[in-house]
Amino acid sequence: SIENAPALEELLPPKGGPNFKYSGADDQEKTEQEQALSAELSNKVKGRQTAREIILWIEETVYPTHGQEITLSVVIQTLLDIGSKSFTHLITVLERYGQVMAKLCSDQDKQVMLISEVGSYWKNNAQMTAITIDRMMGYRLISNLAIVRWVFSPENIEQFHISDRPWEVLRNAVSKTYNRITDLRKEISSLKKSVVSAEEAASNAKADLEAAESKLTLVEGEPVLGENPTKLKHLKSVAEKTKEETVSVHDSLEAKEALFARALDENEVLFLSLYKNFSNVLMERLPDASRDGTLQSLKSVNGDSMAADIEEPSTMEVDDENERPKKSQSNGGKTTNGYNVREKEQWCLSTLGYVKAFSRQYASEIWPHIEKLDAEVFTEDAHPLFRKAVYSGLRRLSNEL
Template structure:
């Protein structure tokens, strides 16, 4: 039974069901058969751990996600001392990376102190714990930088935001007070760091800040070069939290502050590409970008098809209503020797109202279809740049990594490109 479950969970390119399904099945079996199945799971995990160096990167990630989630349902209890030797392995060793990533995922599902306590029998592994999560604000107030321009401008920006100034007023302030003296890059640094700090309390705070003030960042990031600098700033601010780095970049892509190609270039930049050996961080960011691109294109195509059908129905309804109105007006009768409409005035007004409503609906659908077409055209323009994707593939091959996961990601990009041209 366990062999069947794990063989499906680790099946490439995709398991028959979503991974969470297998997680729940294993949890339920462990609870239903407490005297037998948990020991089977332990044996399976040890067998997979011994062979992890021969396992595809995609399968490793699935195993990490499943294992950390599984342990979170059993008080994070595991004989970690049996794996304490991985601390002495090279940082890129698959077994060391596996333990490191499982601990990082556990911290996401719980909190740092809890996970640190769970490995107290294997104190050597504390070195593999992620840094204690927390922001790294560049313009924090202390004696050493109390008089710097960045700190002063950051405080002014906070004052403007707390004073409920409009986005337009803040953009005007940035253009008049920061850019002329310090340049656009410095302005982006101050604005992005300050907004990230104001949204650092929770995911909800971050989304609220980006939703209200994304136009300020958009104004400062009109091209790919500035978007790369923005991601550098996000990574520096959340250097102690892989999760928040991925979330912030994903949300910024959602608000179109960062393009998908900019994310790919940033992930495979010289400063980040070597992390593919020692962390799942770049894979997570890349996976989010590719999935969002694929879903965005798929959704656009579905919406356009739906709008086309709706527009056709609206046109038919509008034509039908106009025909009924014309027929009603064409029926005449002789009143006092003069021709006059035979239909009651109330019905004529009702038919005219129907015609107007149908024409308004038709016009609204045409405008929506045009807007969706513009978005699809923009995606088509982005898909023309193959240089970035070619560079991504070369970078992974240069690093001698298993390219199966890259093939899965690239497959989605190619599907997007094909769908756009259809």
């Protein structure tokens, strides 16, 4: 136990609690002035001041004196700390003071700074980092492009092979974008059915009205064109109502189709950004020797080579009468054939694996944009191993690789 071997405590991972910059702890190198600002903001929130009142306080008091970086850090860290007690507290803070965050982080650069503050505050808790960023995206405080930029920031790139945190955040962002498009498709499909039903109802109502208006009836013994006035009035009302409903459903459909078209454009920009970043970071780290399109040069192998993770498994070869595979050993046997993948190579293998995984998971959304991706990302200048990982994920055949 730790009590019996206190030296082991150093090997334990850090506790999953928050890392509040303005807690006043000895190891937090923040000025008293910044801590005072944080305390003042906390009191304002506890006093239930509105988002508008806090925005005015920031614009008139904090920002002119301390500038963008300190203002953003103090405000975001303090609001995160207030919302750290539970998931409900987090949602409450985002709902009440999301406008404050949106005002401070109105462009993509500042949104990346916002995400960095979240990562700093929850640096010891990957789950809360992912949850908080996901909720912020849900409230449209940050964009998926800002998340991609943060994931591919230098500090995260170095963690690609040893931490799932950046990948979980990225996966959530792409999934949320994918789900929005899926929901819009369902809504459009439903609205199209509603349009057909509304048009049919309007057509029937119009036919009933025309039939009633052309019908001869006797009024006080005299023939009169049209049904009795009460019935005609009702039929006219029904016809007008169904016509209005048809127009309303058509307008809703047009609005959803416009949103869907915009979402597809945003999706294209997202995948372009994602794969450009993948291509760039892999180009910097993959060795030139591996441009032959194999993973052999990424491994330091004694004897047998490993099967490439980004390639599909091949059929085993049989070499003797007992049908033992060439590259196998008997049960209980030992082998001197092993492999030792160095850290840089492990980073490359891990990242290529994620390239393939993302490509396979979101293939249905990637294919509509493949021409643009081919023209701008999957070019001859891209590393062959990067393209191979993408094509493998997409189940795409290529004569080049």
